Amino acid sequence: MAESTPLVRIEGLYKSFGSLDVLKGIDLNVQQGQKISLIGPSGSGKTTLLRCVNYLEEPTRGDIYIDNELIGQRLVGTRKVPMSDKELARMRTEIGMVFQRFNLFPHLSVLENIILGPLKVQQRSRAEAVELAEDLLNKVGMFAKRDVYPEQLSGGQQQRIAIARALAMRPKLMLFDEATSALDPELVGEVLTVMRKLAEEGMTMIIVTHEMHFAESVSDQVIFMADGNIVEQGPPRQIFRESQIERTRSFIRAVQEH
Amino acid sequence: MFDSTALHKTIEMLPYFLNVLGIGALTTVGLTAAAFVVAALLGFCLALMRLSRSRVLSLIASLYLEVFRNVPILTQLFILYFGLTYIGITLPAIGAAIIGFGLNGAAILSEVFRSSIRTIDRGQSEAAYSIGMTRAVAMRIIVLPQAFKVAIPGMANFAIGLLKDTSLASAAAVPELTFKARMLVSETYQTNLIYFLLAIIYLVLSLVLSHWAARTERRLKVVKEN
Numbered sequence: 001m002a003e004s005t006p007l008v009r010i011e012g013l014y015k016s017f018g019s020l021d022v023l024k025g026i027d028l029n030v031q032q033g034q035k036i037s038l039i040g041p042s043g044s045g046k047t048t049l050l051r052c053v054n055y056l057e058e059p060t061r062g063d064i065y066i067d068n069e070l071i072g073q074r075l076v077g078t079r080k081v082p083m084s085d086k087e088l089a090r091m092r093t094e095i096g097m098v099f100q101r102f103n104l105f106p107h108l109s110v111l112e113n114i115i116l117g118p119l120k121v122q123q124r125s126r127a128e129a130v131e132l133a134e135d136l137l138n139k140v141g142m143f144a145k146r147d148v149y150p151e152q153l154s155g156g157q158q159q160r161i162a163i164a165r166a167l168a169m170r171p172k173l174m175l176f177d178e179a180t181s182a183l184d185p186e187l188v189g190e191v192l193t194v195m196r197k198l199a200e201e202g203m204t205m206i207i208v209t210h211e212m213h214f215a216e217s218v219s220d221q222v223i224f225m226a227d228g229n230i231v232e233q234g235p236p237r238q239i240f241r242e243s244q245i246e247r248t249r250s251f252i253r254a255v256q257e258h
Numbered sequence: 259m260f261d262s263t264a265l266h267k268t269i270e271m272l273p274y275f276l277n278v279l280g281i282g283a284l285t286t287v288g289l290t291a292a293a294f295v296v297a298a299l300l301g302f303c304l305a306l307m308r309l310s311r312s313r314v315l316s317l318i319a320s321l322y323l324e325v326f327r328n329v330p331i332l333t334q335l336f337i338l339y340f341g342l343t344y345i346g347i348t349l350p351a352i353g354a355a356i357i358g359f360g361l362n363g364a365a366i367l368s369e370v371f372r373s374s375i376r377t378i379d380r381g382q383s384e385a386a387y388s389i390g391m392t393r394a395v396a397m398r399i400i401v402l403p404q405a406f407k408v409a410i411p412g413m414a415n416f417a418i419g420l421l422k423d424t425s426l427a428s429a430a431a432v433p434e435l436t437f438k439a440r441m442l443v444s445e446t447y448q449t450n451l452i453y454f455l456l457a458i459i460y461l462v463l464s465l466v467l468s469h470w471a472a473r474t475e476r477r478l479k480v481v482k483e484n
Contacts, residue, residue: 056384085392093390103385107403117389120399162385169389 005068007032007173007204008053013062015048022048024228026062030173035205037215039239040225041251046208049225050175053206054095055088066091067172093121096166100178102158104150104165110137111146114165122169129168136164140194156187160194167198174198176207212255216240224248268451275442275455282438283459289355289434290421296360297420298413301367306397308372319368326365332426334358339430355427355434363420370412374405407478414471418464425460435459 006029015023023045030036038046051057053064055072064071071091073080083091105113111133118129137143140160150158159179166174176195180188192214199205199218209215215222215236222239224232224247232239232248243249307319326334339354349357378401386396428437439456443449 054388056387085394089387089390089392089395092388095388097385097388099381099385099388101379101381103379103381105382105385105400107407116399117391120395121390165385165389 004031006030006065007034007067008206009063009065009068010049010053011063011065013049013052013064014060015045015052015057016060022228023052023059026228026230028223028230028233030204030206033202033204034220035199035203035207035218037219037222037236038206038208038225039210039212039215039222039251040231043227044225045228046223046225047177050177050206050208053173053175054092054097056097066095089121093117093169094172096169096171096174098159098162098166098174098176098179100182102150102155102162102182104158104162106150109147109149110142110153110161113150113161114168117165117169132168133164136167139167139197140164141190154187155183156190159183159191163191163194163198173204173206176205176209178208178210180209180211210255212240212252224251226251268448271446271448275448275452278438278442279435279452279455279459282433282435283463285352285433286421286424286435287463289352289359289424289427289432290417292356293359293363293424294417294420296356297363297367297416300360300364302371304364304368305371305375308368309375323365323368326362331358331362331423332429334362335426335430351427351430351432355424355430355432359420359424359427363416366416367413370409370416371405374409374412375401377408378404407475410471410475410478414468414475417471418467421463421467422460 008028008030010026010028013023013026013028014021026045026049028036028049038049040046048057052059053066053071055064058072063073069091070080072083072088074083074087105116108116111130114133114136115126115129118124118132119126124132134143134146137146140163142157142160142164145153145157145161150161153161163179179195180191183191188211192211195205195207195214196218207215207219217236219236221233222236223230224239224243226247232243232245234243239248240252243252304319304322307315308323310316335355335358338349338358339351342349342354382400382404383393383396386400387393391400424432424434425436427434428440431437435456439452442452446452
């Protein structure tokens with residue numbers, strides 16, 4: 001397959017916290033429109049990898065390019081220096097992120113949560129921001145709740161608002177960090193439905209998840225990680241059904257047992 | 259035994275006492291308010307310095323905190339009032355007291371602010387960064403409004419403590435409430451009555467302050483209606 005320039009290019013990514021090596025040399029390309037799921041046991045480094053992509057976690061070594069632009073660092077001659085806060089913030093506007101614990105702003109209403117970025121970061125007009133927010137609220141099925149505060153909503157509803165908040169920046173790329181892990185089981189479906197719709201619209205997505213059925217049905221590529229390394233990468237069928245690698249097979253077996 | 263003429267005389271003097279103490283109370287309230295403003299502004303800067311990524315700023319703020327927290331406020335007032343005169347700077351007593359209580363209060367409030375900011379979940383800043391806010395903007399529109407609500411009880415405590423501590427300024431000749439009371443005592447020897455009135459006035463002022471703080475805190479709670 002002839003590949004165009006990838007939207008995300010990760011080269012030789014290492015990350016350690018003190019003496020603990022969490023990522024041990026990750027190379028990964030994500031093409032425009034691709035949906036990539038990261039699976040693996042807890043502690044395998046998948047969340048850290050995701051957080052490095054928008055530089056919430058600063059890599060110890062290695063480079064990450066978003067649309068050919070190095071994130072977090074700037075080249076001065078041949079030397080790399082840290083990006084300014086402003087430059088980093090500008091790059092992050094193109095990368096949406098959805099967190100396990102939603103992280104909605106509790107002192108703002110649902111609508112205010114969504115228009116905040118467009119208003120304060122992108123300097124859009126209020127009318128434009130509200131119009132966009134209302135479209136997104138419809139899309140995630142939450143229009144009726146536009147004026148309530150996050151604490152009055154269920155986890156599933158909060159997460160759908162969090163997705164709308166991220167989409168309001170019109171990102172090129174969406175990162176999902178265990179977006180359904182903090183939800184009661186009966187609320188998982190409504191969030192996955194929104195994510196699936198987004199995938200069908202062609203959004204580029206990197207998804208850290210424990211929802212194996214979802215990963216299998218939505219992803220173009222599945223990446224199985226363990227101990228800070230990519231063990232295996234391939235189409236869902238290869239990872240979930242035809243893996244030749246024992247480490248992958250035993251993980252898949254373990255998660256499918258229940 | 260009971261002397262009715264003395265009682266009568268005392269009651270006659272009550273309006274005079276209340277008048278003098280009232281003026282003192284105004285000075286106390288003014289001193290408290292002014293010192294609170296100084297303490298809040300400086301304390302806020304100190305809190306941000308301590309939380310900043312700069313080692314130098316953080317160290318300066320810590321040093322400040324240790325010095326002002328560990329020297330008695332009365333000593334600080336004497337240094338400001340008498341010490342500065344010695345090197346040629348003359349401050350009016352009330353000015354010295356405002357600065358003294360302000361500088362000292364900044365150390366206390368900076369700790370209130372810092373701990374309030376730290377109670378705000380990291381996920382809040384991260385969510386703000388993820389939609390493209392800089393650290394400064396995230397602090398200003400996401401973290402601080404939430405931290406402020408957390409800080410209110412601590413600020414109220416500080417204000418009530420400050421109101422009472424300003425009585426120390428009487429030792430530096432600031433004509434505030436306690437100073438006036440002592441003046442009346444030496445003038446009339448009505449010790450019991452005057453100090454009783456003094457206690458009542460402090461109590462009322464403190465209660466008003468804490469009631470006001472509680473109301474503000476309730477009002478700032480996220481609206482639960484609709």
